[in-house]
Amino acid sequence: MSQRALDVSALPTIAYGPRASIWWGVLGLVAIEGSALAIVGVSYLYLRQNFVAWPPPGTPLPALGAATGDLVVLLASIVPMAIVDRLARAERRRPVAIGLGVMVLLGLASLALRALQFAGALGCRWDSHAYGSVVWTLLGMHAAHVLTSTLENALLMAVLVVGPVERKDFVDAHVNAFYWYFIAAVWVPTYALVYLAPRFL
């Protein structure tokens, strides 16, 4: 009769990575938002067919400066994020809070660079033509993710500073990192599509 009861009381109450249900939830979010960005990307290529020149005459090629800076910031931010990730798994409150603070600053830096891209680098407005519309949308969507994630990091940092701190907060920090990897990584194809593709298409 020993197998009539399956005692799970010895199991841990916290897990990281694919073991955690929240990780799967974030994966679902990543899938949704990845699909959405992919669909805007496909729309970008679809609309491309309607133009003789891309970007259309009168609109300059998108300037690389701010966007490349953005690329550097986002890719570089993976490193501190990974450190935060590791510290979170070790459940170290102070270092994680500090790391999240750094991430907030990096997120703000990325957003500032994005603002520069909107302000000048694109050389057109969202209502100039379909090119402008789709490019603004792509960058805007991605910026919205950066903003959301930065706010999440800030909120979590605040929780860690103010307390009370739960162990699951470290799982949150861990999945924030996971989400941030996605945001940073997805900027690479977005950047390539918006800034590099018109130079070859």
Add this chain to the structure above:
Amino acid sequence: MSRAAIVVAAVACAACSGRMPVLDPGGPQAARIATYWWIVFWLSALILAAVVAFLLHTLAHRRVAAAPASLVEDTRVERRLALGVAAAVGLTALTLVVLLVTSVATGRALRSFGGTDPLTLEVTGYQWWWDVEYWDPVPSQRVRTANEIHIPVGRPVLVKTRSLDVIHSFWVPGLHGKKDNIPGHGSSLVLQADRAGTFIGRCAEFCGVQHAHMQLLVIADQPEVFDAWLQAQRRSAVVPTDAFARHGFDLFMTGPCALCHTVLGTPAGGRRGPDLTHLASRRTLAAGTLPNTVGHLAGWIIDPQAQKPGAQMPGNAFGADDLSALLAFLGGLS
């Protein structure tokens, strides 16, 4: 029950097919499609009958249930069931291959129609009427008309579709399937009538308030009749000589009409509504909404919104005398 419905349907189909333009083709394109239809129809009927029969048989000969369900299974029975499913799936796949091949073949055949000397039309859908232009290498020989297409029997007709407002779809079920008129995209189809007659066409894509009243007539005539018609359409209107109709002419030109309608040979050059140069020769008004009679025309001019609420044509305040004069002028536009 559903079997009964199918029987009823089959009988109904057979009985009504004479009234169903899709199944009563007037030309080779529609005929091809109708042929394909009958292939699919009978295959489908067969499949449905088989499934329903099997189901009814199963129910009729069902075993009485033992109280608790059991997971113990008879492997022989399981094998038989699995084989049955596999066979049915295989049969389905085979049927689908047949249908796919015939579909592609039909599609290919539809594309191959055309011939070397098609009559070329450009059909533009507007909210909610059709503009039709007959192409000719000499620009001055081109003919513009509205809501009514005449075609010669036996000659392929290349219809180029386009739209400048919303999406419409050009569909003459007796002659061919539909083709969308999409702003920013051109498209075309070739149709042909094998017999003289009138085919009703219409807009098949929802296009706004009066989508329901956006029809057109395709009238297939013998070639010589068609040529005569086309020649007549090339004539411009003349300013009427009799004073009454002349008054109507003046009303048309100085009143609201000329802002939207064209009458060739007069100062009226509006493009918002149908070309009226040969209005009196047409069978219907307002894109197939009303028969073209004096009474309907009068009512239409005064209050189109009663007949076709939301149509672009506004009501017009004409006194009785003015209206009669206008009708006299319009009646002369043959």
Add this chain to the structure above:
Amino acid sequence: MSRVAALACVMLALVACEREHRRFSEVAPASGRPTHVTPQPSRNPAEGNAWAIAQGKQLYEAYNCNGCHANGGGGMGPALMDATWLYGSEPQDVYTSIVEGRPNGMPAFGGRIPDVQVWQLVAYVRSMSGQTRFDVRPARSDHMRVKESEQARRPERPVTAAPSGRP
């Protein structure tokens, strides 16, 4: 359940605002061709109605208003999207301009454009410089981008100015 819902719908519809209502039948005329300004409603029925203003926008192109006034910036005719109103900015003034014309080149459309459409045009013309409610002004058209759409326009304070440089 469904009956209650239907009843609720009817009740709500009775108190519904008119911003979206499409008055097709109103286009029917009342009397003979006006030679002079017809009796005018105290309030332009098209003014607060999104559909009517959109109709006005279509008519603005159909009747070639844009030929002279462009998309509000003017050309052969004066600009309409700015704050300067040569003959007044009230609906009545614009109505009169359309129906009676103005001496420096504005033709009279009285008797050519039915009254209801004139009012729709009036409402649209006023919406160009943001004189109508923001939530009923038109968005962009399916054409080349020529200007910011009317709905994005900040209202400008209308100033009636005598036609300058035009004796």
Add this chain to the structure above:
Amino acid sequence: MPGAQEIVDWWNAGRRRHRRRVAALGVALLVALLTIIVAVHSDHHALAAVGEDGQWLRAAGDYASTRYSPLAQITAANVRQLRPAWSFSTGGARGHEAAPLVVGDTMYVVTPYPNVVYALDLRAGGGTVRWKYEPKPAAAAQGVACCDVVNRGAAYADGRVVFNTLDAHTIAVDARTGRELWNTKLGEINRGETMTMAPLIVRDRVLVGNSGGELGVRGWLAGLDLATGAVAWRAYSTGPDRDVLIGRAFRPFYAADRVPNLGVTTWPAEAWRIGGGTMWGWISYDPELDLVYHGTGNPGPWNPDQRPGDNKWTSAIFARRPATGEAVWAYQLSPHDLHDYDGINEQILLDLDIKGRRRKVLVRPDRNGYVYVMDRATGEVLSATPFAHVNTSKGVDLATGQLSLNDEKTPVLGKVVRDICPAAPGAKDWQPSAWSPRTGLLYVPHQNLCMDVESVETGYIAGTPFVGMNVRMYSGPGGHRGEVTAWDPVNARAAWKLKEPFPVWSGALATAGDVVFYGTMDRWFKAVDAKTGELLWRFQTASGIIGQPITYRGPDGKQYVAVLDGVGGWAGAIVSADLDPRDTGAALGFVNAMRDLPAHTAKGGTLWVFALP
């Protein structure tokens, strides 16, 4: 509205005119005879010379349209000392495109609408008004004038000053008294017809044409009797041959043009009736061949889909007999014109050595961006070379005369086609060039604009615009909007090019002092070296300049240079008509290219006369 007294005066004038008809006819015949004698005896200099007397009798200076003056007091060396001698305000505030005329000791100036004519006495060393004539054209004409209410000047002959009014009247006034001699109504403003061009008087014919190509007007050129104002003939640009005055003498150079009634068959049914081809530009006259040369405007509407076919004879050049209007040859520069490339520019009649052969040529810097050099006797195109940035076409096939179009730049219904160069005003609009026989260069003031267009379906409503095109213009390659090109027609190349921030919308003037004058919309009146283009002198006026500079010898024997300022015209309408720059489509899209103009100039209307101290 004219006052009652004026109506009475006008009526009486008509009656007096009737009484004197016989006398007038006699004078006319005599003048005609004398002119013919002069013409027959003149050598090729007759084509090129404004009289040594220093007068300026017609807008273009001479019949050959050279705008060259043999006066040489002002030279490249001393032009730096040029300063205003006197000025005169016209009281107008719209675009002043007119050339002043100088006849003897009087200067005649026509203002834009309301088309007031001033006779200014030059004897006192300044401009005192000798008389003023106010035709009081119908105010409604302003509403059908496509591109500001301009007037391009008057013409003088035989004691008469002849000019057009915006409401399509041609009026002759007595040059001495300003008394109206005759007043002929030629067009109907309710149909959109206006008149803005400067008439040309050839013997006893006053040649005038209409404007309104953007309003579905049917273009024509009319020959009026100088003495009476009666219409002797009217040659339409479209329609059946008998309307176009195409008869047996008609022999165009290219075989494809020798088909009857092309003015009808190259249009959709009846579309030629509203098809444009107006004649609002320049006419030249070759007394030797006894041919006048004139262009025709753009076809209407702009939207090309609504007018399939070549749309003969819009955007074309005609050679006609001045006496009868009969067409001798014609050549269509832009068949089935897609971009509003009116063919109304000036044709400069020169005798040049082309490929080693002396030929009587007609040089035409056209709106479509090419300088055409044509045999003016036959209508053969000898060369056609782009003088500006052109991407709408790929060249002219000299064997067939056909312009080969770039399909990518064809307007598409409902879609924006971008980067069309030159833009709708063409590489060069109405602003006339000047030719200096001394340098062998043609000084072409022009613009450098490109555009995006979307053609849209449009209906014809009489008296309203018939365009069907959304346009947005902007500066062409280089970012500057104006250019002055010194063109060598023999070698078909530019000798030098000046860049201007704004379109150079004024005419040019060349003098024997090797100075070329032109004005800019940002208020500079400039003198440049005819050989090098070096800026020698400039003067800032009150308003932007779009007028035609002239030069004359005053009663005191000094050489003067005169020009009207007063910004406006199509290019300057943003200022003169208070257009709103937030609408990129305003003024048919020109406003978009001129957003910053209001910061550089204001409305005005002043005659400036310059002299050496």
Add this chain to the structure above:
Amino acid sequence: MSSTVGPTSTLAPGEAARETLDRAALERVWSTPPGFLGWLTSASHKSVALRYIVTAFGFFALGGVLAALMRLQLTRPESRLIGPDLYNQIFTMHGSTMMFLFAVPVMEAFGIYLVPLMIGTRNVAFPRMNNFGYWIYLFGGLMLWTAFALDIGPDTGWFAYVPLSGPAYSPGKRVDIWAQLITFTEIAALVAAVELIVTTLKMRCPGMSLNRMPLFVWAMLVTAFMVIFAMPAIMVASTMLAMDRLVDTHFFNPAEGGDALLWQHLFWFFGHPEVYIIFIPATGFVSTIVSTFARRRIVGYPAMVLALIATGFLGFSLWVHHMFAVGLPQLGEAFFTAASMMIAIPSGIQVFCWLATLRGGRIVMRAPLLWALGFIALFVIGGLTGVMTAAVPLDLQLHDTYFVVAHFHYVLIGGALFPLLGAVLFWLPKMCGRMPDERLGRVSFWITFVGFNLTFFPMHLLGLGGMPRRVYTYARDAGLTTGNVVASAGAVVLTAGILVFLANVAWTLRRGAPAGDDPWGAETLEWATASPPPSYNFAYLPTVDGQAPLWSTQERPVVTGLRTDVREVLITDGVDATPDHRHRLDGASVWPFLTAVAATIGVVTALFTPWGVTIGSLLALVTLTGWFWPRGAPAHETVEQRP
């Protein structure tokens, strides 16, 4: 069928006392707070799902009224009962309501209710998100219907083709309402989808490896994945449309390089999978019902699972068959025809498996099974007409006609509503603890079945007769009168059938006989607990060792050791469901509701000004901070407790 099959408890007798104790503790921890606040804050998958279901049926009723109005209008030719403007709003509202507010939500709601029970856990993975999703859905529906009542109902069809729905041809806020409705429903559907996926993958009871999952859970899993990949397309498209209308972007403006066909591609890339999102859960119902009443496992479980997955994939490859009339390259036509026809194979597999199951089983004829059998017949018809429209040449004739209306009503009503109604009868005892009336169940089935066929079969003929869709009237001499009269008469019968069904439900709720744990003798875990289930679902989480746990005669161990003083659930491995760790779920909270309110304020404001997005975001920032801000976690989980 009152005999219960299988044990309801596998506890050893000595543990009874502890069980009582646990139940009380569990009830304390898991129950929803009472009263109105509890209603707002509930974090129970069952109460949220029931609200979802009731709300969805409410919208179903509203949509049904619209359908009745349309049939009323079309009864006579040239009828002037309903003007074109209102008619257009009505058919748009009907389509949008049925698709977005009824079909998808009700299917997901059944999933939310049943999946945790079927896989043996206490709740869904993110209970607060679940509640948030419901409120978003409700507010979206209310907004749409309020707008309709105020004459701002969308009027460009549930597919809202541009340019008709664009800024130039749809003035006013009607289409904006539609686009925002999409935003609402997509958020709700995506939340539910993530919820279902994570719950299914991470919370199955020990032993329920993927190959032992009930077919219904498989169906919901596939559906949820389809939602995740299909909804973003409509999310992007409707956002583009909203931006075109509000801030003048040019996505669909052909003049400035936009493209009307881009909309169609994006819409149908969502729109076709949408049909399967509705249909696949229905197959889950049918599998469950057929298996239960055939008293045997489904024939070909692996084939069924593969068919579901194949349908999920194929569903994304055939959107273009909605666009044959736009004119495609020949190769494209052949490809999409083939893909469209190919989907008949997985559907066929399922149908044949059900038939084989019936053949091989011992059939107990009860009302739910009747609905499932009706489904099989009707779905075969709908499927066959689907094959017809998949062929390009025939589609050119049938597209956008009443033939297609008939086709997809056979698929959606026959293929989804019939199983759904069967499912309602089937699970009603579980949900309310009372048995529905068998006779009323049968009577309502037959009336509905007859009414349905009477309504929709003539539409095939109307389509062949040349009647296009979305017309508010037809000509007297068009030869369409008879068919329409029959269809309208059928609609009366159909309505009567549905009303009888609803009466049965109402009767059941008040008077139905007590049901017991497993009245149908079904096999899945939800029948292993009480009816209705307690707030914590199972006193002890079960374990399983096969596909049909309740039919197994072997006793199974239960899970012990989960805390009863907090909402603790067992997280297991995604594939073979071995226990991994214990996880504390969030409890009831008002913040999800407030967040939904914030989002609604933002979205409604965004109808008028783009600042609405900013306003909504700021409000949501506040509410989300409240949502996630820690408030007194159990002592053992705070960091300070760690050495």
